[in-house]
Amino acid sequence: MTHxxxxxxxxxxxxxxxxxxxxxxxxxxxxxxxxxxxxxxxAKLGADVAPQVILGACRPPLALAxxxxxxxxxxxxxxxxxxxxxxxxxTVVEAIDPDAMVxxxxxxxxxxxAADARxxxxxxxxxxxxxxxxx
Numbered sequence: 001m002t003h004x005x006x007x008x009x010x011x012x013x014x015x016x017x018x019x020x021x022x023x024x025x026x027x028x029x030x031x032x033x034x035x036x037x038x039x040x041x042x043a044k045l046g047a048d049v050a051p052q053v054i055l056g057a058c059r060p061p062l063a064l065a066x067x068x069x070x071x072x073x074x075x076x077x078x079x080x081x082x083x084x085x086x087x088x089x090x091t092v093v094e095a096i097d098p099d100a101m102v103x104x105x106x107x108x109x110x111x112x113x114a115a116d117a118r119x120x121x122x123x124x125x126x127x128x129x130x131x132x133x134x135x
Contacts, residue, residue, distance in 0.1 A: 005118070006094035007125045008086065013051045016091035017083045019131055020055065023124040024081065029057040032078050051085040057095070062117050066101075069109040076101050079117060093128055095121045 009016050021031060033056030041047040056078035066073045081095040098114035
């Protein structure tokens with residue numbers, strides 16, 4: 001049982017972050033929030049961690065359908081997509097697996113919404129992999 005969809009790219013962090021933003025938009029998501037986790041941990045705790053940004057991706061029609069099916073689903077929204085540097089030339093991009101929301105809520109009514117979100121997020125990750133191949 002997995003909680004995320006993930007790919008590791010042979011791209012530096014900045015290129016991967018830019019490409020991830022673009023691919024999320026391409027598959028119909030907007031980015032509601034952007035959290036520079038590494039910057040926040042440095043500022044608040046003086047901790048040095050590899051560059052890592054959390055993108056809060058949302059597709060309003062899916063969010064509405066999810067809320068209608070499960071009013072408390074908002075605790076899982078927006079769908080987080082994390083872009084995390086591994087080293088100078090490799091970056092991990094991972095997204096919450098929408099199917100995990102169905103499992104956690106035990107609400108099968110969410111299955112259609114989760115399937116749509118999962119398909120879109122998977123397409124974005126596949127497009128990133130294709131971009132990497134065509135460097």
